[in-house]
Amino acid sequence: MLIALILTAVALIYGGPWALYYWGLEGIEGKPTLPKIIASKDEQLALWEKAGCEGTPSSVELDPPAYIFSAASLEAPPPAMIFAWRIAAAYQRDHQLRDGASWQQMSGSALVIWITRHWTIDQILSKAIELDAKQKTNLHL
DSSP states (O other): OHHHHHHHHHIIIIIHHHHHHHHHHHTBSSOOOOOSSOOOHHHHHHHHHHTTOOSSOOOOOOOHHHHHHHHTSSSOOOHHHHHHHHHHHHHHHHHBOSOSHHHHHHHHHHHHHHHHHHSOHHHHHHHHHHHHHHHHHHHHO
16 A cells, blocks of 8 residues: 555656656647757857856756756756756747736746757757857847
């Protein structure tokens, strides 16, 4: 009986976040596309430093349980997550399937996790640079 209770608790603690992750991805049509070109290392480093990040750009591979537990901590998120959020938010604007703040938050979080699991830091930073260039172009129109 105790073993069943422990296994149930573990399944909820680790399985629940994975279920929310997949459910969040269901609230988005498709996935963001990779950047058209990979920015130079100098351009990537300039963006990294402009955002206040220190050291060499580095990637982080998030998983749903770690993401949820880190949200409850007082530690700053990994720098790569900042850029993944920018990409997720830009993509969500045109591809959100369900309305509401809860859906937006859950789908955005799921996209951030997905991006960090499937893209390299070079791809993440290059896409952020691409989005910045697109935004600047739109401001001049």
